[in-house]
Ligand code: HGY
Ligand code: MN
């Protein structure tokens with residue numbers, strides 16, 4: 001397949017302006033974003049994305065999970081499209097680039113092809129996957145998971161947020177629940193551009209991460225039950241302190257992950273204690289343990305040890321404990337041909353690059369099950385993400401988008 005000439009580049013300024021304009025929607029309190037999935041802010045961001053795609057001549061598709069598809073026609077309407085995208089939803093204290101760079105980087109490919117008057121044989125489809133973050137409705141990558149056949153749509157629709165609202169109802173409420181069957185679309189290939197969300201590329205002085213693998217993820221929700229009682233008048237030996245039980249379990253989470261150093265990680269980001277009153281000993285603690293590793297056997301070992309250690313701690317303290325697996329996926333090996341297209345593009349364009357295992361989960365990790373898939377990563381400052389201070393440079397954004405452009409266009413085959 002003819003590769004684009006190395007002088008073919010995207011318009012970095014236009015990409016950066018679009019990133020900054022999208023960042024105005026669902027602003028955070030410290031310069032980042034709070035555009036959580038299927039909120040009114042999400043709806044506003046979707047509308048802006050759709051406006052831009054239509055202005056670029058794309059026809060729009062929307063499936064029953066709210067996944068958005070902006071299609072640029074190819075010369076061969078029967079050729080399976082090359083998909084490129086990521087997600088527009090953010091963490092509650094998210095950054096401006098996590099997910100958004102991949103969606104708007106895909107749009108920039110369309111805009112640049114239009115500017116250059118370039119036609120490809122395969123159509124190109126830019127995608128916004130609903131609820132990648134899994135913060136309001138667990139699990140992460142919910143809609144790409146339904147698309148890949150990992151979750152049923154009914155199960156996804158029934159997922160509840162902290163207020164007891166259901167995902168399917170909220171998607172309908174914001175007006176973005178489409179009619180198209182989820183997963184009916186077939187893909188020639190899928191590429192995702194994403195910030196690294198870790199420190200490796202910046203520390204190594206590399207502009208591009210050629211993502212060969214993605215580490216696996218396990219989310220176990222733990223519920224510990226003790227007894228609400230007065231923090232002042234309850235003698236220490238009589239207490240059934242679920243909060244203390246949780247603290248001891250979280251110490252074990254740290255020890256279990258460190259026992260598989262340096263590649264395994266573990267923490268709990270979601271923590272609730274009840275009734276969460278200053279002078280009541282917590283009668284209940286609910287938290288989600290997030291374990292990750294590139295090695296499936298390590299993930300399975302960490303999951304098993306969590307249950308054993310937590311059960312022992314709670315038995316010793318007279319507390320009840322329950323476990324529920326609320327998310328997870330096995331380590332991912334991306335498609336060699338697509339990965340090579342990314343690596344060749346970085347070389348052709350003269351960007352410093354290195355192979356990388358993705359520390360975070362991405363929609364590409366699920367789509368890799370139904371289509372040849374690969375990812376492009378760019379550095380982020382201090383490796384910081386899932387924090388409003390998340391930052392990248394315009395140069396890093398342009399480098400990532402240029403590599404994405406070349407990988408996608410080479411795979412979609414230039415015809416004129
Ligand atoms: O959890 C993840 O890895 C992704 O950022 N949702
Ligand atoms: Mn992301």
Ligand code: MN
Pocket residue numbers: 091098133386
């Ligand atoms: Mn994220």
